[in-house]
Amino acid sequence: GIQVEQSPPDLILQEGANSTLRCNFSDSVNNLQWFHQNPWGQLINLFYIPSGTKQNGRLSATTVATERYSLLYISSSQTTDSGVYFCAVDTGFQKLVFGTGTRLLVSP
């Protein structure tokens, strides 16, 4: 099956810093989503981005489907950005395969 790897696995930032999270996948995908999982377990949709670039406030994402990777950019990080970030891909059957996650801690 498709493999989804995220890097880095852990990231510690000072408030106000910028960061880039990466998601590599091993096969063609129909769908790619980025999620933020808060401390209570809720998966919050950040981006639905099978290709191209999108921006939403301090967050933006780019997926280069031909090269099988996606990037999530977080600018001017805040303590509320802490949590685990997952990318998840769908190869065409609406079955999401999640990556290994990046655990982000933003300190004041």
Added chain:
Amino acid sequence: ETGVTQSPTHLIKTRGQQVTLRCSSQSGHNTVSWYQQALGQGPQFIFQYYREEENGRGNFPPRFSGLQFPNYSSELNVNALELDDSALYLCASSKTGLNEQFFGPGTRLTVL
């Protein structure tokens, strides 16, 4: 627009028991998927329901079963609970033709 809801939020069971978890899909969504998230790992796909029938299954044994009702809500049933079934169970809904999935808050199951 109502989001995905799940009940209960927490549940404690003993090994060998059976459990039923419930999910109401987001308004306008007709497809429901269930995921299991063990501690420290990413969610794993269990199965998906569309038009009240199972429409794809991950690598889970038959003691994991489900239902979808005419109003698109869904149940996940787990029989003969094992300690390793302790996890966060997440339900996601989507609309046919639109691939984006939206998740509920989850049910945290502890098996003792």
